[in-house]
Amino acid sequence: MLTASVVASAGTALAAIPSPDRGVWHLGPIPIRAYALCIVAGIAVALWWGEKRLVARGGRPGTVLDVAVWAVPFGLLGGRLYHVATDWRTYFGPGGDPWGALEIWNGGLGIWGAVALGGVGAWIGCRRLGVPLPVFADAVAPGIIVAQAIGRLGNWFNQELYGGPTTLPWGLEIYRRVDPATGLEDPIGGVVLDPTPIAVVHPTFLYELLWNLAVAVVVVLADRWFRLGHGRAFAVYVAGYTLGRFFIELMRTDPATRVFGDLRINVVVSVVVFLAAVVYLVVAPRGREDFQQADPDPDPGPAEAGSEPPPDAGPTRDGEPTGDPVRREDA
Template sequence: MSILAAIPSPTQGVWELGPLPIRAYALCIIAGIIAAVWLTDRRWRARGGAEGDVLDIAVWAVPFGIIGGRLYHVISSPRPYFGEGGDPVRAFAIWEGGLGIWGAIALGGVGAWIACRRRGIPLPAFADAIAPGLLVAQAIGRLGNWFNNELYGGPTDLPWGLTIHDWNGTGAVLGADGQPVVLGTFHPTFLYELLWNLAAAALVIWADRRFRLGHGRAFALYVASYCAGRLWIELLRSDPAETFFGVRLNVFTAVVVGLLAVAYLVWQRGRPREVITRGRDQREAAGTRPGAADAAPAVPVRGADPADEEAPVEAEPQRREEP
């Protein structure tokens, strides 16, 4: 009865379209990236950024992020690849699932920094624009875990318990009666994180509007709020993971990264939001080639340099209401 009352899980995660396998996990990741780019573009242009900046930066950040996410996953869960009976070649099989958000953000940030530097855009300002978009992308990406019947917690008979099937990598294992084999009902930790991420995205958008966050503070709020949720959700998960002193590695990561984000918020408190100039439009008007001499500061802020206290400050461009 509890299984019938539980949240169902898909019995198939891959569909064959001729020789091309269509994987639900990959589709969810792609959908999350598209949503993040769309939302970030709206926020960036509302802050005064140039149209096209976000897409150009995503070209660098997304591949770096995917590589970083996979590296973190393999390093933090090495047994399926390098343990007894493991297959090292599968470490490259990103399409099978397994991306660590910590590595994705870290290495994706490197890609974003390279792109921002080429365009003369300050990374902290861009990070503030992308913060809620990342949370939305993570929420959509968690649907891929649902399709893969993975990332669930301990057994439960709660009404929102999640039905989990015995899984062979692409679909549910069929029993002698031809029906999918059900392992039981478990805490849907993927769903807990999905809902938490959406709530955190709303929090970041609200706080950014209310307090006009700048200089990376919106991004720090994203990190702090995500880590707070990941901490208690990680403690519910029952899938295999590397542990230290009996505690999952991701619990330590959430605590350390979360505290660093809070410290940054405190350190940067009270700073006014940057004025983002349309650097690309100005370069084109001046006849300079894109990417050349992008080291000039693109965010004049009153009082940032005591020596410039009497210098005129560029008026902030009129902004559309940002999401």
């Protein structure tokens, strides 16, 4: 029978969420970064689900992957540019590290920049493949928000994107990480040598992860019930995500660029993007557009190349078919 002290100890142990002891493992000289793995896993899920949804809407298999060749690099670049632009003091301010702006593997992707520039890449890919961008956007919308949820696990490994102190049972334990070789503090690449938490905080990364999954469910159900088209499923995703991000951003305590006095810039951007998504939902056409992606043009055969008319093309005059049927007695 468990004693009261054992039960109390177990309750204390379960009263917080531990952070991983590290976010980077080394395979020989090669660093394996949890943040990067989470981003890759999220992209894979988004591609798989988006492919299924686009094919169901009339697209050809393989189209999502072909568009992703353009959209993913553009999205990663846009996400990094937004992060650096809104946190420029970290890299270009006093004591900053300009080269750190290129170190995407250490975290730092702004979703607004990723969606904006990723949309440009998607538009290029869609034009090349004959797919209307709104159709493509509606197909990939729930996959994108799930990818964002998976990406938030990378923030857990990096011990970032958390809120203020809390005594709630799901508080997140933050540890001091150091470089084992030097003993110097290294929050991203270091390891935990002392398992005593230095803080217990709101796991805002987890709040956003759960919110994102809920938004994905809303997008799928709304799309099924109301047959959303013309980019409206994507607008539901944007509106739902920004609504949650507004409140979660207010809980965060990590350093951030502030505007209009003391507002975090992502709070302001959330409001602006939310309003834009709602306006789009109101003015966009209702219903779902008819779409059937055309098959790629086959290579021209000998007849199409103008070599010779086919044997049953009928009589010819001056080398051109007359269109008259072939009579067997004349053949």
